Amino acid sequence: MERIEQDETIDLQKLFAIIVDRKKLFGGIVAGFTVVALIISLLLPKEYTSQVTVQGASGDMGMGGAAAAMAAITGGPSGKATTYMELMKTRVVLEPIIEQVFDDIEPEKRLDAEGFAKKNLNIANTKGTQLISVEAKGRTPEEAKYIADNVVGNFLGLMTTLNKENKSLVVSFLDERIATAKKEADESAQALEEYSKEHKLYEPSQQTSAQLGRSAAYEKTLGELAVTKMAQQAKLSSVASQLGEQNSDAMKYNMADAPSVQRLHNAIIDKETELVKMRMLYQEKHPNVVRAITELEELDRQLSAEVQKVVSSQAVKVNENQADLQMARYQAATALAVATASEAKVQALQNKADEDMAGMADDILEYKKLAREAGIKQEIYNNLTKQIEQAKIQQTMESMDIQVVDPANLPDEDKPSGPRKKLITLAGMVLGCMVSLGYSLVLYKREY
Numbered sequence: 001m002e003r004i005e006q007d008e009t010i011d012l013q014k015l016f017a018i019i020v021d022r023k024k025l026f027g028g029i030v031a032g033f034t035v036v037a038l039i040i041s042l043l044l045p046k047e048y049t050s051q052v053t054v055q056g057a058s059g060d061m062g063m064g065g066a067a068a069a070m071a072a073i074t075g076g077p078s079g080k081a082t083t084y085m086e087l088m089k090t091r092v093v094l095e096p097i098i099e100q101v102f103d104d105i106e107p108e109k110r111l112d113a114e115g116f117a118k119k120n121l122n123i124a125n126t127k128g129t130q131l132i133s134v135e136a137k138g139r140t141p142e143e144a145k146y147i148a149d150n151v152v153g154n155f156l157g158l159m160t161t162l163n164k165e166n167k168s169l170v171v172s173f174l175d176e177r178i179a180t181a182k183k184e185a186d187e188s189a190q191a192l193e194e195y196s197k198e199h200k201l202y203e204p205s206q207q208t209s210a211q212l213g214r215s216a217a218y219e220k221t222l223g224e225l226a227v228t229k230m231a232q233q234a235k236l237s238s239v240a241s242q243l244g245e246q247n248s249d250a251m252k253y254n255m256a257d258a259p260s261v262q263r264l265h266n267a268i269i270d271k272e273t274e275l276v277k278m279r280m281l282y283q284e285k286h287p288n289v290v291r292a293i294t295e296l297e298e299l300d301r302q303l304s305a306e307v308q309k310v311v312s313s314q315a316v317k318v319n320e321n322q323a324d325l326q327m328a329r330y331q332a333a334t335a336l337a338v339a340t341a342s343e344a345k346v347q348a349l350q351n352k353a354d355e356d357m358a359g360m361a362d363d364i365l366e367y368k369k370l371a372r373e374a375g376i377k378q379e380i381y382n383n384l385t386k387q388i389e390q391a392k393i394q395q396t397m398e399s400m401d402i403q404v405v406d407p408a409n410l411p412d413e414d415k416p417s418g419p420r421k422k423l424i425t426l427a428g429m430v431l432g433c434m435v436s437l438g439y440s441l442v443l444y445k446r447e448y
Contacts, residue, residue, distance in 0.1 A: 010444065018447070019440050026440065030432035037428020038421070047418035049137050050144035052152050053406035056081055056130040081125040084132060084155070084402070089117040093154040097147055101138070120147060131405065137418075141411040148408035159402055173234040174388040181381040188374035195370050215372055217279030218350040221272060223379025225343040231387055232336035239329045261310060264303040265338050271296045272342040276349065300335070307334050 019026055087093065094113040102110045111119065122135040134151055138144030275292045282289050307330050411417070 010441075014447075015440060015444050018443050019436075022440075022443070026436040029436045029439070030429060033432030033435065034425060034429040037431070038425045040428075041419050041421040041424040044419040044424075045139060046416040047137055047139070048141045048144040048411040048413075049135055049417040050141070050148040050408045050411055051133060051135045051406070052148045052404065052408040054084075054132050054134070054152055055403050055405045056084060056132065081130060081132060084159075085123045085125065087158060088123055088132075088134065088151055088155050089113065089121070090158075092158055093151060096154060097150045100150075101143060101147065121151065136408070141413050145408050145410045152404060152408070156402055173237060174230075174384060177230055178381070178384045178388060181377065181384050185374070185377040185381045188370070188377045192367075192370040192374045195367060215350065215353065215368065216375065217276050218346060218353070219372055219375040220279060220379060221276050221346050222343060222350070223376050223383060225272070225339050225346065226376070226380050227383035227387060228339040229336055229343070230384070232332045232339065235328065235332040236336065239332065260306050261303065261334065264299060264306055265334075265341065268296065268299045268303065268338050269342045269345050271299055273345055273349065276346055303334065303338065304331050307331050 091113040094116055098110055098113070098116050099107075117123075120137045122133075122137075124133050124135075125131070126133060134148055136144050136147035136151060138147055271292065275289070275296060278286070278289045278292050308327060310330075
């Protein structure tokens with residue numbers, strides 16, 4: 001059995017005639033909905049909005065170049081900006097505000113941090129910048145300004161605490177190591193002095209002077225590499241501690257497998273070897289030595305940037321709140337691996353130089369050995385002292401990582417941001433028109 005469906009058509013003239021015939025009824029419906037919407041808009045409590053703008057640290061916000069460019073193109077927030085925005089919504093930041101603002105409501109009936117953030121806050125990152133805008137809504141102008149001020153104030157306090165805790169781990173590690181380094185340096189110097197007096201050996205012979213000069217270059221480089229390893233180990237310990245507290249699942253891949261990282265890895269080792277040779281021939285301030293040190297520092301910066309790119313390009317998704325910690329972990333681990341390999345290469349060269357001196361008198365060899373140990377340990381102590389001062393300065397600087405650009409404003413009491421009366425009234429009128437049209441269609445169906 002075939003079923004024939006006929007399309008029903010509407011005669012617009014007849015429909016229009018029905019609307020004209022009952023224009024008072026339909027007009028009343030539209031007017032009624034409009035009036036109800038207006039009354040609702042008048043009965044809704046007033047709402048005020050206060051805005052404050054903060055600026056994060058300059059630079060690429062801890063991302064690789066490609067990731068930073070993509071964030072700028074798409075308008076998405078950068079890695080560190082996203083972390084800041086999420087931290088502003090945490091219980092540590094919002095619960096003191098909730099407790100103060102809603103002190104007239106029983107604790108169990110108050111909004112939690114997540115609900116408060118959704119209802120009273122609008123936090124956004126301005127496209128392609130490090131600016132974060134915080135809009136706070138309140139029942140009065142004073143309440144809106146209080147919320148905006150304290151979201152930023154509590155967040156700044158949290159950031160200062162986190163930075164101090166992070167850097168304090170590094171400083172604590174270096175404090176412990178510097179005491180040991182000082183003791184070892186003093187003991188080595190004392191051993192050298194006693195050996196010199198016992199064997200009446202105060203100046204190396206001209207035959208060994210050149211060789212000892214070359215050893216000094218090895219000692220200086222080995223001392224710098226030893227301190228670099230300690231500093232990177234301290235950073236790894238600090239990051240590992242924080243990741244452990246956050247129950248982080250680390251991304252697992254071998255950074256050394258990246259060809260670009262391996263290339264820079266080998267280039268740094270070669271440059272360390274070249275620097276040792278330069279120090280054998282020239283003084284520390286010689287242009288060739290200064291140039292080699294500058295090139296080595298540039299290679300280190302390139303390696304750090306390349307590690308960022310490699311980590312950013314991994315397919316594994318990392319929690320945005322842990323992105324900076326993960327990046328710091330891989331940078332420190334890679335720098336530690338490079339320093340360890342460089343140290344092994346320089347140590348091998350020094351061992352070869354030691355073998356070349358096998359024919360020298362035992363007393364001179366022992367003197368050289370003690371002098372070398374004393375030099376390395378003194379160099380370690382000197383560099384550790386510089387490192388701990390830099391860590392303390394960095395701790396202070398990072399505590400000021402966020403700055404208020406535009407303080408929270410006090411909204412005009414006569415100009416609330418909500419409810420939007422005109423929009424609500426217009427919506428009521430549109431709804432009334434839709435109901436009227438629907439009713440006219442029902443009448444049309446009955447009559448025709």
